[in-house]
Amino acid sequence: MTVVEGIVSCIKYAHPTSESTYFVVGKAGASLKISSYRSKTELKLGEAFSAEETGGVLSPVSILSNRNEYEGMTDAFVASSLKRKPERSGISQLDRITRKIEKSLYACAAIMAKKLVMGAPVLVRFHNDADGSTGAYSLYKSIDEFVARPEFASKPKIIWKMHRSVMYTLEDSAYDKLMVNQYSSTERPLLVIIDFGTSEESNGGYNAIKEKCDVIWLDHHPIKGKIDFVSLPTYINPWQHGGDSNYTAGFLAAQLSKFFSDFDAAYMEDASLIGDHSVYARNTEYGRDLSTLLDLLTSDKSAALGSSDSNLTPYEIDTVISDEGKSRELVIYANARIKEHVDAAFESMKRHNTRDADIYVVDFSKVRDGNSSERHPLPGRFASKLLDYIDENKDKPSILILHYGKYISIRINKSLEGTVGLGGIIEGMKEGNKTSIESGGGHETAASIKLLDESEKRQILNQLISNLKEKLGKS
Ligand SMILES: [Mn+2]
Known part of the structure; x- marks a missing residue:
């Protein structure tokens, strides 16, 4: 039997048949001790107590009055255990932006660390x-080292959720509320969003979740329209600091991760930049393979892990990349599949000539034909790769329009970014086709349109092509 003194910082409510779990911030000598227990009697959130503990079960003895002491200890621990500056990546154009945002990143790290210490759901x-x-993985690895400190007798709970759309919808917020409602905590729960959601379509979801959670939002998509969360101090986007989409969100999350520990995120930074076709990508072989592997894992987990559960966690990513043999096999498999798809696309694509560029149109259902039950490569990711193949050995740059069901992906050679103004074209088309376009947006060289249904796809495609032709001139 030992004596525990601390405050109840979070309670995970029980199912009817089991007991609640109490997250306790307490003391071990002069230092902080973060633990979780069950209890023989009910404890109140935020209450300081003294209890006898046997085998993880508390028998409270008395209620104490020193609850503020633990708050102070927590803040001191966070301040002393986080790093003040992220290790530089060595890519000077990107490090220049990081210097501008590192105060905000530190503030985000401090918020997140406090939630972890206090056991609030993240x-x-x-x-x-x-x-x-890559962003999620860097954060996972670095926080894993952070919570390996002796102060953490229990590991805090982080829920990792792979997100399959570019919006944060009301349904997403409803799911997230259900998840965090299993807990009651002195610190508000935290939602961290990486690499999506900067569009008006996310306003509803954000406004619903902000009542319940603090939000850290790391993105690198251009900011268009009236977006309710971009002025949050915890919304960080390189576009607000003289950067653009080439400063990727995975890279951004890797910089955040560097405040928590010495975890070396360089490979993840490389894979992130390569995966998103950043002009600052260091084209290393390992980075390329890692990006290919992550593309496969995030589009078709069953191919790698044989699991039908569609969520992918950084823990599972870690299992795969720690297995060198398996990783190598999967990279070969992924590259072979991409090559097959590229060959099929070259056979079926149509070309429109303009003065400044060639526009290619690919119907992905013809490319995917015959292996439609498999998810890799996903049409959007494939479109980016296909453009690289098309642009190989060509003197004129290309634009690719790839459509599949209700989705239209547009990929533009970087040299045409200024000429085309893709964001503007899509905004105009959304405005003029409110009854057929559900949503649209993305980066200036990689964007997409989602239709309400396929009935007007032909007209929308023609409109898109003629809008592009107008910018590119007659051949
Ligand atoms: Mn991205």
């Missing part, structure tokens, strides 16, 4: 591509 949603998943 939910991380990351985009299902190489970029989003």
Whole structure:
């Protein structure tokens, strides 16, 4: 039997048949001790107590009055255990932006660390591509080292959720509320969003979740329209600091991760930049393979892990990349599949000539034909790769329009970014086609349109092509 003194910082409510779990911030000598227990009697949130503990079960003895002491100890622990400056990546154009945002990043790290210490639920949603998943992975690895400190007798709960759309919807917020409602905590729960959601379509979800959670939002998509959360001090986007989409969200999350520990995120930074076709990508072989592997894992987990559960956690990513043999096999498999799809696309694509560029149109249902039950490569990710193949050995740059069901992906050679103004074209089309376009947006060289249904796809495609032709001139 030992004596425990501390405050109840979070309670995970029980199912009818089991007991609640109490997260306790207490003391071990002069230092902080973070633990979780069950209890013989009910404890109140925020209450300081003294209890006898046997085998993880508390028998409270008395209620104490020193609850503020633990708050002070927590803040001191967070301040002393976080790093003040992230290790530089060595890519000077990106490090220049990082210097401008590192105060905000530190503030985010401090918020997150406090939630972890106080046992408040933390939910991380990351985009299902190489970029989003590298961000989640860097954060996972670095926090894993952070919570390996002796102060953490119990590990805090982080819920990792791979996100399959580019919006944070009302349904997403409803799910997240259900998750965090299993807990009651002195610190508000935290939602971290990586690599998606900067669009007006996310306003509803954000406004619903902000009542319940603090939000840290790391993105690198251009900011268009009236977005309710971009002025949050915890919303960080390189576009607000003289950068652009080439400073990827996975790279951004890797910089955040560096405040928590010495975890070396360089490979993840590389894979993130390569995955999102950043002009600052260091084209290393390992980074390329890692990006290919993450593309596969985030689009078709069953191929790698044989699991039908569609969520992918950084823990599972870690299992795969720690297995060198398996990783190598999967990279070969992924590259072979991409090559097959590229060959099929070259056979079926149509070309429109303009003065400044060639526009290619690909119907992905013809490319995917015959292996439609498999998810890799996903049409959007594939479109980016296909453009690289098309642009190989060509003197004129290309634009690719790839459509699949209700989705239209547009990929533009970087040299045409200023000429085309893709964001403006899509905004105009959304405005003029409110009854057929559900949503649209993205980066200036990689964006997409989602239709309400396929009935007007032909007209929308023609409109898109003629809008592009107008910018590119007659051939
Ligand atoms: Mn991205």
